[in-house]
Each structure stands twice: as structure tokens, then as C-alpha cells.
Amino acid sequence: MCDTCGCDHDHEIKDSKTIDVNQSLLKSNDEAAASNRKHFNEKGIYVVNLISSPGSGKTTLLEKTIEALKDSISIGVLEGDIETELDAERIRAKGVPAVQLTTGGACHLESALIHKGFHKLEHQLDGKKLDILFIENVGNLVCPSFFDLGEHIRVVLISVPEGHDKPIKYPKAIKTSQVMLITKTDLVEHFDFDIEKTKKDALALNPSIKILVTSAKTGEGLDKWFELLNDALTGK
């Protein structure tokens, strides 16, 4: 029986209406990112989000960075991967606190997971203050560029073996990053990789991107990377 008039069938008296929304599809992540950033700012922590294809040298770069800087600044790392604790173990072996964030299939990190991971990291810190937090994103050049994590800079790594067409194939990764590292330049003679073309393409996509040419193996360009981090920390 229907409630409206007591007859024994349903009336179609439903009203339909259009609700104007006009908000980003990524609103929930963007809000969580803003909250992360506020939290990091309050604590005075500079946050770096590293993105690249799998194997471009993110963890190796972090190992070298820790070796060079850990005596002068306090470093923490959040390691994103689909599975395994391996990268966090590599970082902890260097004597720096690290939390592994396994996404269980997702190909990128999101802000809610960073929030949880950071609190987990704080337990390892025992009240010690961090100067810099590195986030190693899941190896993927597409999806991570959609998700703000609350970082201060996004750094994209393109390695020589991947080929110099990467910037134009993954424009969003270049456009949303502030720094690009061309990595593994010790291998350049073995590959058809045109460093100048890569730089030119990246700058055409993002005129303000800062480009460094590096090799974790020979140490080429790493001094510039450390300088960039030190400048950021001293607010230059």
C-alpha cells in the first residue's frame, strides 16, 4: 500500500533535481594533501616526492643522498611499492628511519596513505625532529603525477636506458614536477640517449623545471643535487 493515499500501488512521485557540483574528481586526495602539507610545515619538514619508472634509480639516489647528508641533516624515508619491504630495508641499512608503504596493487601513493605512514615513521624517530622527508613513489610514470601527496617538490627521474623519448611520452610527469634528474649518465655511451634533446623537450613542456644530469655510479652531478636540497632546507 502506498503511504500517500492509501491505494495499493506505488505512485511515481519522486522529484528529480540537478545538483551543481563543480569540484575536482581528485578532491578527496587534494584535501588530504593540503592537510599533510600543513602538518609538514608546522613541523618544519621539507618533503620530496620522487617519481619515475621502475628501476630508474630512486632508491640508489636515496642511498647516495643519505651517505652524503646524514651527518648534517636528519632524514626520514617513506618507501612506496606494490609489494615487499625490500627498499625500506635498503634505507634502514644506511641508518635512517624508513617505513614501507605497500599499496597492494595500486600503482601510486595517495595522501591518506602518506598520513598513516608518516605517523608510523614518527614512532621510529623517538621524538627526534626530521629536516627532510623523502617519499619514494611506486615505480610508474603515469599515475603518481595525478596525486599530490603534500610534498614541497616533486622530482622526476628519467634514466638513460629508458630512452630520451620519455618526457614527451609522459608529459604530465614532467609538467607536474619541479625538478628532473637524468640518471645513469655513466651508461650514455651504450645507449642512444640524447641528453640535450631530453632537456629541450622537458623545458618545452615545463619551462620552469630544473634539470640535473646525474650518475649515482660515478657521482656526476650529485653535488648539484645535494646543493639543491641544502638550498631548499636553508630557504634559499
Next chain:
Amino acid sequence: MHEVSIALGMVDELTRIASENNATKITLVKLKIGKLSGIVVDSLIFAFDAIKLEHPIMTSAEIIINEIPLIYECNDCNTKFETEDIYFPECTGCKSYNLTIVSGEEQHIENVEVEV
């Protein structure tokens, strides 16, 4: 496949919007997706159609996509032009690369039709 995550976030937002508006059913969701957004529209719809089945309020919701063209304005000669070139667009008036994007990066929920 960031489209799955985006669809999950969208379902959360739709749930919130429906409850704020005392809606009993979501019938239509209109999205604005720019050509430069990097969102693969078919993947997004595919993901949404799978996820919506777990949410009674939106099991019959349809998605309509308003695809937004890529439009630039030239900083040198002020020409406004539409282009398909997502990598290295050049001004149709003076061939300059010094351009400002006018539209094409949208990734928005425009509006939602509900029953109340």
C-alpha cells in the same frame, strides 16, 4: 590505472553529495574531462560501472562526459586557438610556443542528477 582510484574517490564524493541533498538515488553524473587531463575516459567509466554495483544509491547511475577541447591563448599575438597537439602546440597565428592554456586540463564533476 589511476582511473580506478579516481573512480573510488568519485564514488565517495557522490555518496556524500547524495546524503547532503537527501537524495534516494543518483541517476546521472556529468563529468568535465579535458583532453590534457590524462584521464582515460573509457577506463574511468569501466571502473565506475564496476564499483557502483556495491553502492545501492548509484547502481543505475549513468555517466555523461563533457570532453573539453584543448585551447591555448598566445602570449605574443593573443590568438586563441584549439589544437589536437598535446605535446608541443604552436600558435596558429605567429608560430610562437609562448602560450597560456585556456582549457583542456579539466577533471571535474560538473553536476549530479538525483531523485529526492
